[in-house]
Amino acid sequence: GENVEQHPSTLSVQEGDSAVIKCTYSDSASNYFPWYKQELGKGPQLIIDIRSNVGEKKDQRIAVTLNKTAKHFSLHITETQPEDSAVYFCAASINGNQFYFGTGTSLTVIP
Amino acid sequence: NAGVMQNPRHLVRRRGQEARLRCSPMKGHSHVYWYRQLPEEGLKFMVYLQKENIIDESGMPKERFSAEFPKEGPSILRIQQVVRGDSAAYFCASSPSDIGNTEAFFGQGTRLTVV
Numbered sequence: 001g002e003n004v005e006q007h008p009s010t011l012s013v014q015e016g017d018s019a020v021i022k023c024t025y026s027d028s029a030s031n032y033f034p035w036y037k038q039e040l041g042k043g044p045q046l047i048i049d050i051r052s053n054v055g056e057k058k059d060q061r062i063a064v065t066l067n068k069t070a071k072h073f074s075l076h077i078t079e080t081q082p083e084d085s086a087v088y089f090c091a092a093s094i095n096g097n098q099f100y101f102g103t104g105t106s107l108t109v110i111p
Numbered sequence: 112n113a114g115v116m117q118n119p120r121h122l123v124r125r126r127g128q129e130a131r132l133r134c135s136p137m138k139g140h141s142h143v144y145w146y147r148q149l150p151e152e153g154l155k156f157m158v159y160l161q162k163e164n165i166i167d168e169s170g171m172p173k174e175r176f177s178a179e180f181p182k183e184g185p186s187i188l189r190i191q192q193v194v195r196g197d198s199a200a201y202f203c204a205s206s207p208s209d210i211g212n213t214e215a216f217f218g219q220g221t222r223l224t225v226v
Contacts (some may be wrong), residue, residue: 006153034214042216043115043202044154089153098144098167099204099215103153 002027004092006102012081014110021105023090023099024072030100032064033073037086038104044089069082080109115140115205115218116185123224124148125184132188132221133152134204143186144204144215151176153179167186 003026012018031052038045050057050064050073057064066073077084087106091099114137124130136143141162142169156170160180178184190197200222206215
């Protein structure tokens with residue numbers, strides 16, 4: 001089955017700096033890659049996604065890149081703010097039946 | 112349009128009791144997914160259901176766990192004879208169709224504590 005690895009597990013950045021979280025996946029059949037943000041005590045919130053026919057997608061301060069050949073995708077957050085502090089999960093989907101999640105990155109933005 | 116609704120938010124059960132977790136998908140969504148999250152870990156897939164059908168239950172333990180999504184009403188994740196190891200947050204997600212084509216949205220989760 002699919003195996004999604006996520007790095008780093010923890011990340012601290014100064015407010016205003018950029019944060020990058022990387023994920024790799026194993027199954028070339030995966031075609032949908034969402035990113036979720038989870039705040040303490042809450043459910044995961046979809047923040048951005050990318051499909052396999054696109055290499056990059058941007059939404060204000062958040063961008064995601066996908067390299068199908070290398071089977072990796074990354075989340076980029078620019079001009080980080082304290083409210084960006086949360087746990088971020090990447091996921092890969094095969095055949096639309098389920099997500100395979102990474103193990104999460106705990107991001108701390110230091111004011 | 113209300114989001115995915117899960118209840119209860121917190122559930123405490125003694126060992127051996129049954130736990131019933133409910134999930135009402137977003138309006139217009141016919142696909143429901145259940146995930147389990149242990150403290151400081153990622154989300155582990157359990158089961159994928161469409162109305163009245165289990166599509167994929169490969170992540171669900173064969174014993175004590177069952178799930179349903181009836182024609183009317185919420186999806187139910189049922190855990191019989193709970194043990195301490197069942198303590199976790201259980202999240203439900205819904206989508207209007209296969210995830211490969213559309214986004215899935217998560218509920219706030221049910222935090223199950225087995226004492």
